[in-house]
Amino acid sequence: MAYTPQYGPGTSVVAQNRRNQMNPTYELSKLRSVTDEDVVLVLGHRAPGAAYPTAHPPLAEQQEPADPMRKLVKPTEGAKAGDRVRYIQFADSMFNAPSQPYQRTYMECYRFRGIDPGTLSGRQIVECRERDLDMYSKNLIETEVFDPATVSCRGATVHGHSLRLAEDGMMFDALQRCVLGEDGIVRYVKDQIGVPLDRPVEVGKPMDAAWLKAHSTIFHSLAGTALREDPEYIEYLQRIHSLRTKYGFMPKEE
Amino acid sequence: MYSTSRWTRSPRALILLPDSAFPQCRIVPLRLLSPTTAEQLLTRIAGIPGVRRIVLNGPGLPATVPYGPARGSANPNTNRRTIQVCGATFEMKIQTGTVTLEVEDEEAIGAVKVLCDEFFTMMPYRLQTGRFMKSSPTMVDYARYGPNADERVIGLSDPRKRDGPIIIPATQSGGSLSDNMQMENTPDSIN
């Protein structure tokens, strides 16, 4: 392909982190291990070990009409099996969480297939076929786009992204889905919607402030890198706006 | 005319003077406080003469899950625990984000600053002065208390919550009992 995506402008560490995350050829470092069962527990959509409930019979058993689009777009494993569509939702603290709502959505669009992401200011959700979701969720929790203290898996009652952190450095969670133990390890004691788990799920130790600042994808003048420190980024934002404005006006080009 | 913002340190103009005659200040630590820290801080604050009223603001810690598929189920949370301040025992219903004080005079604010400088060693904090809490009744108070609401209670609790404020016994109320405690010799055996 002749076109090489640029992903985004900017010279700052924040801009580079954003590009890294979006670029599917960049390997996201694995920082912790969670088992498949752990993921299923936190998601809370089915009991571990249970079969995937289906929304329709497997595609192989259906007579699909002849369609060039169906030929082009290969179904994911979940689609082939006829899984129902389920979700994982995150809240990200503005205090240098490694992933942020739109950033996670863009990253997911570059790295995952068959997804439907939704982006708000207090939460970001991705919906897809259940077995695909299990796989993606594991990736989203194990790698550098997750930090146990500043990123949290929350299905509802998400308030916390814009609040100061608690004394122990954890993002506020009214439902206290995860707890920082005396040993410094964060454990999920409830699933993403707040139902207590039969056993805790360990997600490792919170990353330190220096790491967070170096891996942040948000500009923050107090805790991290200020937007003013990245004039190239600002220049490109203005450029996009100016071009849209100009061509909305539809000037006659000489 | 424009008002001084309570947020920043750069006043732009005179404040439109409020209905309350008493000065207010607000303690804003850089982190949300644990119940233990809140307990310690409040105990110290209760010892400052001239503190009239206190409001703690912060995100709520509901007893049951308020929304979502698990709505209505119990919500255990280690932050929602009972603390004791000068003998008054109560459950923390919020995680303390700010402590707003209404005081008798400016001197008390000075004492609060001294206390905070000494207390907040583990994190930075800001002490803001200005207006932060409601002191006069509004529609919501009329609906709740009727036309003769007690002014001391105004603004201390969330509208539509059924509970009211708690009373912290002031250890420096200036009453004779506390004087006795300080002045009396304390021999080992007492009858």
Next chain:
Amino acid sequence: MAKIERSQKLFLKALKEKFQGQDVQSEKTEFYKFGGVRQSQRKLEFMKESRSIEMQRGISMYDPERCHLGGIPMGQRQLMTYEVSGTGVFVEGDDLHFVNNSAMQQMWDEIRRTVIVGMDMAHATLQKRLGKEVTPETINEYLHILNHAMPGGAVVQEHMVETHPALTDDCYVKVFTGDDELADEIDAQYLINIEKLFPKKQAEELKAEVGKSMFQAIHIPSIVSRTCDGGTTSRWSAMQIGMSFIAAYRMCAGEAAVADLSYAAKHAGVIQMGSILPARRARGPNEPGGIKFGHFSDMIQADRKYPNDPARASLEVVGAGTMLFDQIWLGSYMSGGVGFTQYATAAYTDNILDEFTYYGMDYIKDKYKVDWRNPSAADRVKPTQDVVNDIATEVTINAMEQYEQYPTMMEDHFGGSQRAGVMAAASGLSTAIATGNSNAGLNGWYLSMIIHKDAWSRLGFFGYDLQDQCGSANSLSMEPDRGLMGELRGPNYPNYAMNVGHQGEYAAIVGSSHYGRGDAFCLEPLIKITFADPSLKFDFAEPRREFAKGAIREFMPAGERSLIIPAR
């Protein structure tokens, strides 16, 4: 531990001395049992009354016995109290729900019950078709009759049933004209005196616009407007105008010329406050969805009162606009339930938007030498793309820094949509005041959204910025299917007719471009004059202050029905 024990023992000793004969370790004492608050008969009655209301409504009320104890009362609050910006009044969020606030209701009532009807056509008909004389005397006579008829008094017809004056005492008609001589002859009680109400330069400009014509500023009764709808206003008004002309000019009721007068009063000479809305939003005239931003900015009178503070005037339009368009229009007409109060209150509480906007004023003064305190059309910056980009960028970045450095500000505006609307409003106002161009101001708003979204990697609620992503492209477009001059846009401009957190601020940006130029009006001088009338129940020069009054139960609305409901 030992120390505590010792002081406890001392304490007990002191108690024993004081309260002889009592068991001091008991939890209850007999000593002070005087009955407390129960000594007062009035208080007892009040408590009883409170109890019964409590029972009815299930809300706990006055409980004095808990309150008068020694010690420090302390409360825990999840919700913040809000200061209504610029007023020093602290209220709860609930106090600012439009259902709980009579001032907000009255502001909207005032607009809905108002219509402007020209008199020139009627006078021409009388003079040319009927050969009757129209003089200041006859006009005064007509106005006297009209002010009897408009609230629902009968003229001409026999055996008519009438409204009770006490229910309709907020209904009246005044006139205005640019003709000073004629104005002098009109009975003062019926005249909106442009000279007296406006600063000199603005008065001259307005009078020049109106010229020798005369217009009626009509306000039908609030109680009627609430029972019916916005479409009633011009019709109710036309009925009574017709009857009054017939009476005043001794016409035969129903003679052919009456049709000319009716047509003029109902259609040809009418200026509605809001246009009708087509299907999907379907409403009649004088409903919020049909109010153009230029007209709304003319209704708000803060620039008349603060001609040297266009920022202040614009902030008042923000307050009034977000209340009307977010809370009432989108939050009720177009949806309902709890509504959208906090999207609106973010823009008019806690002086946050005020802070950001005055920062913008400082910036345009320092960098572009705009003397914003002395608004003048000549002293504007040319609205090039670079200038717009620069002002909007600086104001937005500064606002983000304020939120970042003052965590309580971030926690006050806990929602992204609140922050987005406030930051973009400050950017748009600063740009519009500096350039005197409403479309430039809107353009600045959209750049703010783009910068904000990328800086924090978040913006507002799901779909908040749909219109903002289109906005850069349509803000300078005048093509009929996707563009329009700022003043003519409104809540039903296609891209705007969907989300909260935008419309009120747009109205203010449009207004601010004119306030920044010191213009006497934004779009319609007749509306500007009509709402300058001091007899209106709601003070359009101080909307935020009025909302605060409503919140503390100090605002008296019109159309109260106490007269016709059972006495308690």
